[in-house]
Structure formats: structure tokens, C-alpha cells
Amino acid sequence: MTAQTIDGIALSRQIRSEVGLRAAALTAQGRKPGLAVILVGDDPASAVYVRNKVKACEEHGLHSVLEKYDAALAESALLARIAALNADPTIHGILVQMPLPRHIDPQKVIAAIATDKDVDGFSVHSAGALMTGLPGLRPATPYGCMKLIESTGVPIKGRHAVVIGRSNTVGKPMALLLLQAHATVTVCHSATPDLAVHTRAADIVVAAVGRRNTLTAAMVKPGAIVIDVGMNRNDEGRLCGDVDYAGVREVAGWITPVPGGVGPMTITMLLVNTLQAAGATTRAGTAG
Ligand code: GUN
8 A cells, every 4th residue: 555645735735825814804803913933042943943934924914023132142031022022912922932042941931921822832821721621722733733634534533543752842732632632542752662562553643753764664554644743864964754754655544744744734833823812713723
């Protein structure tokens, strides 16, 4: 069997076109959705990510502000900027790009963002809302993974899902979103003794560890849905995921490519979250 590709670029385009319509409708009501993105330091990868986030806002009719600060910015100064943005009625979402310089405590920064502007969904409040099934802003990457899984049309309810990785930003919220969709969920991580035992039993595998070839063909159940969150470089310097794509696509039923799978969905769901924070309800944004 050769897997069907789950096209994150096409799905993104579809959701983003709805984002554009909703943003225009909100703007017409005098409530143009606004996102503030803060970058501290000069990490080149982070600079690319924030530029892409701001560009996506501009392309879809959202207001955006990019604030760049020197790596030496004091933590207190950053907290003061966040307080000002919390009070700014033109800003509905605040994103502080991670990682931050070592002298700044990311937990303090995340906690400083107003709950209703936490478009990353990283705060204790947002995590608690997800945990308890209350409405709230969901972390963009796992939220995008859910949309990719849903796009296959395969019901999630009753399926066995295996999440590889337990980060606060992807693995843990991914497991909770799958649980909320009534999957039976197993979370595997670096201390799991025999990963293949779990993945071979999975109807859905989400790989989010940051190590290439973590999931190979022999570890996958025929017909499974495989979502690859990884962003790594292979020996030739080309972008690759955590999944051995060439091998696994011969066994799986559905698979996301890297690039062109999860990556484009992350920014798309950030836009959806910003709309939600601005008071919109979108088809994509009501799945909570
Ligand atoms: N750094 C890498 N990914 C992300 C993200 O989704 N949000 C933030 N704030 N920082 C990041």
C-alpha cells in the first residue's frame, strides 16, 4: 500500500481563505483582529518564524505588530511591554517567540500575557482549559495536527492514537486533543523501552520528538495515519521530519510530508486563534 499524502499546504490554503473572510467581516465591524509578535535576540531561525507569522497576518487582513528587542533586554522591560499590549484594544493576540535569552524566565513571560490574548495556548490557564475540556485557545501545532487528521475523514473516535513526545507545546496538548476526540491515547517518550510495540498497535501516530528516523516502516500498522511534526536536517542538509517518509509511506494509509505537512498548519492555526481571541467563530475555530 502507498499512503495518501495529507497536504498541509492545501488544507492551510482552505482554512486561511476562511480566515481572510472572517477577518474582513470583523474589520467591517470595527474590530480588526490584531496580533503582536515579540522577538528578543537575534536567533536566525526565530527571526524567520516571526517574519512568516507577521507576513501571514498581512496577507489575510489581520493587523500585526512585530517588536524586536536586543538579547540584553531586561526581563522587567519585557514584562512591561506585555502589560502595555494586554491593555491595547487593537491587539487581540500576543506571541513571545521562544526560546528566550537565558536571563528571562519563559514561565513568567507566558504568565504575564492576558489569558484571553494567549494565542500560543501556552499558559497554565489555557493548558487547564484544554485539560478540563473548557473552551479556550489551543496550542497551534497540535491544533493543526488535529485538523490534518480530521481532513482524512477517518473517524478518530475509538481509534488507538500514539503520541511520541511529551513536550508542553506539542506532545501533551496533542494527547489531550486526541483524548477529547475520543481516541484511546498512549504517550511515548525517550524513556519508553520499546517504542515499536506501541506504534505497531496504533491507528494514528503523531511523531513529535525532533529526531529523524524515529518512526520507520517496521514500526507502523498497515493503513495507519502518520503525522510528522519533526523539523530536522538530513545528511545532505535537507529538511526532514521524525518519520522515515520513503519507508513509512509504503505501509501507512495516510502520511504528512515534511515540508508541506504540519509546518504550514502551525501559522494557520495561529491566525485562527487570533480571530478567536478577537471574538470570531470560524468553522476551524470551534473545534476546541
Ligand atoms: N518557537 C517555536 N515555535 C513556537 C511557537 O509556536 N510559539 C512561540 N511563542 N515560540 C515558538
